[in-house]
Amino acid sequence: MANRVWRCWKMRSLLGLLAVATSAGAQSKIELPSRLSCSKCRIERVLVATLRDSGTTALLGGKGKRTTVATDSKGRFYVSDADRTRIAVFGANGLLIRTIGREGDGPGEFRQITRITVTRGDTIRVYESVPPRESIFAPTHDFVRLRPAPRSMLSFAMLSDGRLVGNIVSGQPDLVGLPLHLTDSTGAIALSFGSDDPVFRAGMQGLLNRSVTLDSDDAVYAAHSQAYKIELWSLRSGKLLREYSRSVSWFKPRTQMPDIEKGIEPPPHTEDVFRAADGFLWMNIQRADRTFWFAIVAGGLHGKTVNDVNKYLDSTFEVVDPIGGRVLASRRFDEPSYSMFRDGLVFSPSFGSNDEPRIKIWRLYLRSP
Numbered sequence: 008m009a010n011r012v013w014r015c016w017k018m019r020s021l022l023g024l025l026a027v028a029t030s031a032g033a034q035s036k037i038e039l040p041s042r043l044s045c046s047k048c049r050i051e052r053v054l055v056a057t058l059r060d061s062g063t064t065a066l067l068g069g070k071g072k073r074t075t076v077a078t079d080s081k082g083r084f085y086v087s088d089a090d091r092t093r094i095a096v097f098g099a100n101g102l103l104i105r106t107i108g109r110e111g112d113g114p115g116e117f118r119q120i121t122r123i124t125v126t127r128g129d130t131i132r133v134y135e136s137v138p139p140r141e142s143i144f145a146p147t148h149d150f151v152r153l154r155p156a157p158r159s160m161l162s163f164a165m166l167s168d169g170r171l172v173g174n175i176v177s178g179q180p181d182l183v184g185l186p187l188h189l190t191d192s193t194g195a196i197a198l199s200f201g202s203d204d205p206v207f208r209a210g211m212q213g214l215l216n217r218s219v220t221l222d223s224d225d226a227v228y229a230a231h232s233q234a235y236k237i238e239l240w241s242l243r244s245g246k247l248l249r250e251y252s253r254s255v256s257w258f259k260p261r262t263q264m265p266d267i268e269k270g271i272e273p274p275p276h277t278e279d280v281f282r283a284a285d286g287f288l289w290m291n292i293q294r295a296d297r298t299f300w301f302a303i304v305a306g307g308l309h310g311k312t313v314n315d316v317n318k319y320l321d322s323t324f325e326v327v328d329p330i331g332g333r334v335l336a337s338r339r340f341d342e343p344s345y346s347m348f349r350d351g352l353v354f355s356p357s358f359g360s361n362d363e364p365r366i367k368i369w370r371l372y373l374r375s376p
Contacts, residue, residue, distance in 0.1 A: 037332040039235075039253035044333035050324050051372045052340070055352070056101045058084060058366040059359075066095040066103070067356075067364035076346065076354045076366065077123040077131070079146070085131060086366060087120040094123065094133065096148070107148050108133075115142065115150035124348075126165060134160070141194065155194035162279075164221045168192070172227050172242060174217040186215040187229055189242055200245030201229060201238075214262060220282045228288060228329075230280035234260035237280065237288065237327070251329065258292060273320065281347035287335070288327040289371070291353070293343050296321045322353075326373050336373055344369065 060067045066088045067074070077085045082099035085107075092110035094117075097103055108117050122134040129146035139158040143151045156171070163173025171190045175182060182188070182196070184205030191197040201217065216232035222239060226248060230237045235258045239249040258275040279291040296319050320343040326335045344353040355367045 035249045037249065037251045039251055039327065039332060039334055041253065041255050043335065043337060044328070044331075045335040045375065048326070048336040048373060048375045050326065050336050050338035051374050052369045053372070055368040055370050056084065056097070056099060058086060058095075058097045058101050058368065060103075060364055066093070066106070067366060074356070074366070075120065075123050076368070077125045077348050078352060078368075079125045079129040079131075081129070084366075084368065085123045085125065087123060089364075091120040092117045094120070094131075105148070107131075107144065108142075112138070114153060115144075117142070121160075122163070124165065132165075134163075136160075157188060157190055157194065157196055160188070161216060162218045164219050164227065166221065166224045166242075168224075170197075172221070173219055174215075174229070176215045184215070186217050187219070187227070187240060187245075189245075198242075198245050200240060203247065218277055218280045220280050220288070222282060228280060228282060230277045230290065232276045233262070233274075234258075235277075235292075236260075237290075237329075239329070249329075251327070251332065253334065257294065275323075278322070278343075279346055283350055286328075286330065287373070288329055289347055290323075290325040290327060291344060291347065292323045292325065293320045294323055294339070295319055296341060322355075324371060347371075 058067065067086065075087045079085070083104065084097040086095045086097065088095055088106070090110070092108070094107040095103060096105050096107060108115050110116065110118070112118065117133065117135060119135050119137045120133055121136045124132045126132060131144040131146070131148070133142040133144070134156055136159050139156045141154050141156040143154070145151055157173070157175060159177070160171065160173040160175050163171045165171055170192060173188060174186050175188050176186060177183065182199055185199040185201050187199070187201030188196045189198040213233050217229040218232070220228050222228055225242055227240050227242055228237055229240060235253040235255060237251040238247055240246070241248055261274050273295050275292055275294045277290060278293045281289045283289060321339055321341050322344040323337060323339040325337045327333070328335055342355050342357070344355045347353050351370045351372065353369050353371060355369065357365045357367050359365055
């Protein structure tokens with residue numbers, strides 16, 4: 008288990024980081040080794056639940072549709088529906104319990120759900136980008152209130168006081184070139200940071216994409232989408248505290264996204280990063296699967312497009328020890344997974360024999376002998 012590995016590495020990790028920090032000063036740059044540091048550690052996964060559509064409600068997304076999933080302390084799962092205007096609530100057995108909300112602009116209604124989170128006491132928070140707002144529901148699923156939220160926050164985390172920190176890519180003069188933003192209690196942006204050289208040019212959108220996870224209420228980790236790079240930023244000063252990078256042959260930094268819809272193989276990208284309770288960082292890196300060129304019969308060379316890119320992606324999970332500056336374990340799974348929304352939980356869209364949409368919920372573990 009992860010805790011056992013953590014105890015094993017703790018003293019050497021602390022000494023290693025102290026040496027790096029002493030030589031590099033307050034702003035440490037750490038090169039993660041290309042080799043794994045724990046040869047006997049292994050990432051395992053267990054299927055927790057399979058969420059199934061009832062067959063008549065068309066709740067779960069179809070091919071090429073993105074969704075968001077959250078879970079509460081009772082083991083219930085909350086999923087945005089195919090149109091992102093309702094929330095489907097599933098039990099731990101994968102069966103539909105009820106739906107929350109409907110399409111509209113009023114209290115308890117949705118236009119475009121982008122994220123669902125469940126916070127302390129099983130309070131349900133639903134975020135929309137159009138219009139930018141947060142809907143709050145009680146554990147009983149009753150609507151409580153609305154509050155403003157930042158526009159187009161791609162990835163974000165919530166501090167203990169309800170403030171948000173996340174990734175916004177914008178050409179607005181006050182936000183330009185700064186990928187990370189911290190809100191105040193009203194939902195307005197209070198601090199913009201994330202780059203020592205804030206510039207923005209056409210084609211830079213992907214370069215500024217980040218996945219974020221809290222280290223504490225004082226600091227946030229931000230993983231670059233187009234490179235194997237993780238940064239730790241202060242939420243008090245907006246200053247860079249630490250930078251991790253890794254050079255591996257299968258994930259080379261890039262500056263532009265190729266035209267995937269025309270059959271060009273998608274390059275690896277960091278889909279998500281999550282700080283677990285033991286302090287380890289879990290990286291979810293999506294890559295074209297091993298049969299990409301064989302699978303796309305109707306590729307770009309035939310003048311056709313790829314309508315469901317996710318069908319041709321795998322997820323590689325890696326466990327990074329940020330204290331010791333090491334990568335402990337890595338494992339590739341033959342389907343894409345998304346959003347580690349609670350310690351060890353990820354979800355994978357899938358389809359049954361009749362193409363009915365399903366969502367598989369997995370729990371990931373780090374095991375050692």
